[in-house]
Amino acid sequence: MKYLIDSGDTEQIARICDYYPIDGITTNPSIVAKAGKDLKTLITEIRAIIGHEKMLHVQALSETADDIMEEAKRICDFSGENTYVKIPVTVDGIKAIKNLHKKGYKLTGTAIFTPQQAMLAACAGADFVAPYINRLDNISTNGIEIAENIHKMLSDAGLDTEVLAASFSNVEQIHMTAMHGVTALTISPALFDKMLYHPLTINAVHEFIANGSKYYNI
Numbered sequence: 625m626k627y628l629i630d631s632g633d634t635e636q637i638a639r640i641c642d643y644y645p646i647d648g649i650t651t652n653p654s655i656v657a658k659a660g661k662d663l664k665t666l667i668t669e670i671r672a673i674i675g676h677e678k679m680l681h682v683q684a685l686s687e688t689a690d691d692i693m694e695e696a697k698r699i700c701d702f703s704g705e706n707t708y709v710k711i712p713v714t715v716d717g718i719k720a721i722k723n724l725h726k727k728g729y730k731l732t733g734t735a736i737f738t739p740q741q742a743m744l745a746a747c748a749g750a751d752f753v754a755p756y757i758n759r760l761d762n763i764s765t766n767g768i769e770i771a772e773n774i775h776k777m778l779s780d781a782g783l784d785t786e787v788l789a790a791s792f793s794n795v796e797q798i799h800m801t802a803m804h805g806v807t808a809l810t811i812s813p814a815l816f817d818k819m820l821y822h823p824l825t826i827n828a829v830h831e832f833i834a835n836g837s838k839y840y841n842i
């Protein structure tokens with residue numbers, strides 16, 4: 625499983641990277657706005673925390689294919705190695721993915737709500753496709769089922785594109801998405817802690833300490 629942090633909160637990114645097995649960070653324009661920092665400043669700060677081995681997904685904000693392609697170059701110039709340019713799967717977005725892929729860019733098709741959007745992004749050359757699980761659930765569509773369909777379609781077609789499931793609001797959505805074959809998840813810092821929490825684990829640890837401390841003179 626690849627775990628990514630969906631956040632621009634640098635304190636939380638540092639904390640989660642310190643404690644959890646993390647493969648990368650995903651950001652989007654709303655996450656950048658929430659951080660309240662200029663994109664370049666934020667990305668530089670995130671890179672200082674995570675280095676260049678971990679993936680960093682940075683979204684283009686432009687709307688036309690030509691502008692997205694220009695922006696992708698600027699994003700990669702300041703984001704460095706192992707940067708994935710996130711591009712929403714609009715008509716112009718798909719054209720930009722297709723052309724940027726030919727130039728060797730690492731790409732993530734984002735804001736995905738249907739399997740065919742994901743398939744077109746994958747065929748255009750996206751390395752990852754990001755369906756929005758909770759936003760699908762919020763319109764009475766089954767986000768997990770859509771993610772599973774995308775995963776199955778990509779694997780049936782023999783494509784290397786990975787599903788990077790995004791937009792989770794609870795642990796059950798994360799668990800069910802993982803149960804249905806998805807192997808990359810981007811998760812908010814608060815949900816990482818919730819994934820691990822169980823009162824019986826805490827009780828067990830307290831019990832071990834109460835019983836064993838006297839005998840652990842090491």
Ligand code: G3P
Nearest residue numbers: 630650652759790791792
């Ligand atoms: O990475 C995409 C994700 O940030 C969207 O999540 O919680 O705004 O639906 P959300």
